[in-house]
Amino acid sequence: MSVPVPVSLLVNGERIDAFVLPRLNLADFLRENLKLTGTHVGCEHGVCGACTVRVDGEIVRSCLMLAVQAEGASVETVEGLSDSGEIADLQAAFRERNALQCGYCTPGMLMTAQDLLKHLPAPDRQAIREHLSGNYCRCTGYQAIVDAVEATARMRAERRA
Amino acid sequence: MKAAAFAYARATSVMNALELLAAHGDRAKVLSGGQSLMPAMNLRLLSPDILVDVGGLAELRGIAVRGNLLVVGALTRHVDLLRSPEVALHASLLRDAVAHVAHPAIRNRGTIGGSLAHADPASELPACVVALGATIVVRGPAGERRIAATEFFKGIYETALSPDELLVAVEVPVAGRGATFFFQEYARRHGDYAVVGLAASAVVAAGRFSDLRLGFFAVGDRPLLAAAAGKLINASVTSALLAEAATALADELDPQEDQQASPAMRRHLATVLLRRCVAALLARSELEAGVTR
Numbered sequence: 001m002s003v004p005v006p007v008s009l010l011v012n013g014e015r016i017d018a019f020v021l022p023r024l025n026l027a028d029f030l031r032e033n034l035k036l037t038g039t040h041v042g043c044e045h046g047v048c049g050a051c052t053v054r055v056d057g058e059i060v061r062s063c064l065m066l067a068v069q070a071e072g073a074s075v076e077t078v079e080g081l082s083d084s085g086e087i088a089d090l091q092a093a094f095r096e097r098n099a100l101q102c103g104y105c106t107p108g109m110l111m112t113a114q115d116l117l118k119h120l121p122a123p124d125r126q127a128i129r130e131h132l133s134g135n136y137c138r139c140t141g142y143q144a145i146v147d148a149v150e151a152t153a154r155m156r157a158e159r160r161a
Numbered sequence: 162m163k164a165a166a167f168a169y170a171r172a173t174s175v176m177n178a179l180e181l182l183a184a185h186g187d188r189a190k191v192l193s194g195g196q197s198l199m200p201a202m203n204l205r206l207l208s209p210d211i212l213v214d215v216g217g218l219a220e221l222r223g224i225a226v227r228g229n230l231l232v233v234g235a236l237t238r239h240v241d242l243l244r245s246p247e248v249a250l251h252a253s254l255l256r257d258a259v260a261h262v263a264h265p266a267i268r269n270r271g272t273i274g275g276s277l278a279h280a281d282p283a284s285e286l287p288a289c290v291v292a293l294g295a296t297i298v299v300r301g302p303a304g305e306r307r308i309a310a311t312e313f314f315k316g317i318y319e320t321a322l323s324p325d326e327l328l329v330a331v332e333v334p335v336a337g338r339g340a341t342f343f344f345q346e347y348a349r350r351h352g353d354y355a356v357v358g359l360a361a362s363a364v365v366a367a368g369r370f371s372d373l374r375l376g377f378f379a380v381g382d383r384p385l386l387a388a389a390a391g392k393l394i395n396a397s398v399t400s401a402l403l404a405e406a407a408t409a410l411a412d413e414l415d416p417q418e419d420q421q422a423s424p425a426m427r428r429h430l431a432t433v434l435l436r437r438c439v440a441a442l443l444a445r446s447e448l449e450a451g452v453t454r
Contacts, residue, residue: 002166022169022212025199044162045200046267058240058269064199065270068169069192069216115265133352134264 009070011036012080020067027051029067030077038078038107042136049135052108053077059115078107087114090152099148101139108135113149121160122153164202168211175220175300178327181213183302187324189213193236196263196271197279221274221329224248231333235274240265242273251335254293254342258285258360261344264352274328277313280320280383281354285346287314288360288384292376295333301326314383339364339371343438346378347430349421355379356421359434363442370394370442375435380416380427388413393439403439403448407432 004019011034020029025044030036030053042048044063051062054076081087087110093099100106109132116123116131123131128149129142137145172178182189190209192198193216201207215221221236224247231251233242239259242248248256255273262268262276262285276286277297290297290310297308302325310331313321322328336342346358357379364372373394375387389410396402416427440449 002168005169021166023164023166025163025203028163044203046196046263049264049266052266059266060270061196061266063203064195064267066169066192066195066199066212068171069195069214071171071217112266130351131265133350134266 005068007068007071009072010074012076012083013074018067022066022068024067025063026053026055026065026067026070026075027062029070030062030075033067036077036079038082040104040107042104047134047136048105049108049112050105052111052135054081054111054115059111078110081110081114089155090114090117090148093148093152093155094145097144097148097151099140099144100137105135105137105139109137109145113145113152116149117153117156122157123149125150162203162205164199165205165208167202167209169214170211171214172218175215175218175327175329178213178215178218179300179302179325181211182325182327185211185213189324191215191278191327193275194238194270194272195275196267197275197281215327226251226335229335229337231335233273233331233333235272235328235330237273239263239268239271239273239276243268252293252333253336254289254344254360254362255286255333257342257344258289261285261346261348261352261355261358273331277331278320278322278328280314280316280318282314282317282381282383283354283358283379285344285355285358285360285378288358288376288378289344290331290333291384291386292360292362292374293333294362294374295331297321297328298330298332299326300329305329307332311386316382319383337364339366341365341442343441345434345437347434354421357416357427357430357434359431359438361438361442365442368443369397373442375410375438377414377431377434380414380431382417385414387435389435398439398443398445398448400448403436406439407435410435 008017030039040050042050046061046064053062188210192212192214221234223234242259295310297313343361346355360376362374373390375390377385389406392406411428416424
C-alpha cells in the first residue's frame with residue numbers, strides 16, 4: 001500500500017530528484033539519502049528544534065515535514081548557510097562565546113538565530129530568548145548562546161553603519 | 162520514533178480531496194501543516210492508512226473581508242495570522258493568541274484549519290473562534306455546511322466534522338464599534354500548551370459590557386464559552402459582582418487533573434484570568450485585586 005513517490009526539490013541550491021517512501025521525513029531524507037548530517041534529529045516530535053531547516057526562506061521543523069511535502073520547495077540546511085558564508089560571523093561568535101559544548105543543538109540554534117536576525121536586526125535579549133525558545137540546549141544554559149546572537153546583531157549593525 | 166508506513170495522495174483540488182476522503186473514510190487523515198498530525202504519527206499515537214495532503218490547494222488559502230465577515234481560508238498559517246493587516250484590524254484576538262502558539266518554526270507551517278480540526282482542548286485557536294462567535298465552513302459530498310464554532314467542538318480531538326468532510330474556511334464577524342479583545346494564558350514556558358487560558362471578545366460602551374464572550378481553554382474536554390459572563394453584561398461591574406461571577410465560573414468549570422495542574426488550581430487560575438480580563442477590558446485596574454477562592 002505504501003509505494004515510493006517521486007519528489008523534486010532544491011537542496012542548498014542543487015536540484016534533487018528522488019523516489020521516497022511517504023513516511024520518510026525531511027530530516028531523515030537530508031541525513032540518510034543526501035548525507036547532509038548537519039541537520040540533527042533529537043526528539044522527532046517537534047519539541048527540541050535540533051532539526052530546524054529553511055524551506056522557501058522560512059524555518060521549519062524537518063522532523064514534522066515529510067520529504068514528499070517538500071515537492072517543488074527550496075530547502076536550505078546548515079551546510080548551505082555555512083558554505084555560502086551567510087552565517088560565518090554567527091558561527092564565529094558562537095565559537096568566541098563558548099555558545100556550544102556538545103554541539104548537538106548548534107545547527108538548529110544557528111538556523112533559528114539567523115532567522116531572527118533576518119527579521120529583527122537589533123533584537124533585545126528578551127526577543128532573542130523568545131525566538132530561540134523552541135530550541136533546546138542541554139549544555140550551555142543558553143546564556144552564552146544569547147550572548148553570541150546579541151554580539152552578532154551588534155557587529156552586523158556596525159558593519160551596516 | 163518514526164511514523165508507521167502509510168500511503169500518500171496529494172490532492173489536486175478540494176473536489177479531489179473529498180473523493181479521496183470518501184474512498185478511504187476514517188482510514189484516511191487530512192494533512193495540512195502537519196504540526197499536530199506528524200508528532201502524533203511519529204509517536205505512533207496515530208497510524209492512518211493514507212494521508213490526503215491538501216497543503217497545495219491554493220483555493221484554501223487567503224484572508225479576505227466579505228461584507229461584515231472576515232473569511233480565513235483553512236490553510237492560513239499561524240504566521241499569516243500574525244502578519245495579516247485584515248486580522249489585526251478586524252479580529253486582533255487571533256493575532257494575540259497566535260503569538261502564544263508554539264514557536265516560530267511551528268507557526269511557519271501550522272494552519273488554522275488544522276488546529277481547529279485537531280481540536281486539542283488546550284490549544285488557543287479553538288477558544289478564539291468560540292469567543293469570536295465564528296462559523297466553521299466545511300465541505301462534504303453533499304456540499305457545503307456551516308457550523309457555529311460553539312457547536313463544532315465535541316470533545317478531546319473530536320469535532321462535528323465527519324470523516325468525508327473537509328474544513329475549508331472560518332468566518333469571523335468583523336469587529337464592530339466598541340469591540341475589544343483580551344488574550345492571556347498560563348503556561349510553564351512561553352510556547353508550551355496552556356495550563357489554563359482565556360480568549361475573550363467584548364463590546365464595551367460607557368464603561369459597561371454590552372457583550373462579553375469568555376472562551377476558556379485547557380479547563381475541560383473542549384473550549385468553554387463561560388455562562389458566568391452573563392452576570393457582567395449590561396451591569397455596573399463592582400468588585401462584589403465580579404466576585405460573584407468568579408464563583409459562578411469556578412462552579413461551571415469541570416477541569417481535568419494532569420501532570421500540569423489539579424482541578425482546584427485550574428479553577429483558581431481561571432478566576433484570576435477572569436479578573437484580569439474584566440479589569441483590562443474596562444480599564445479599571447482596581448478590579449484585578451481581591452480575594453479569589
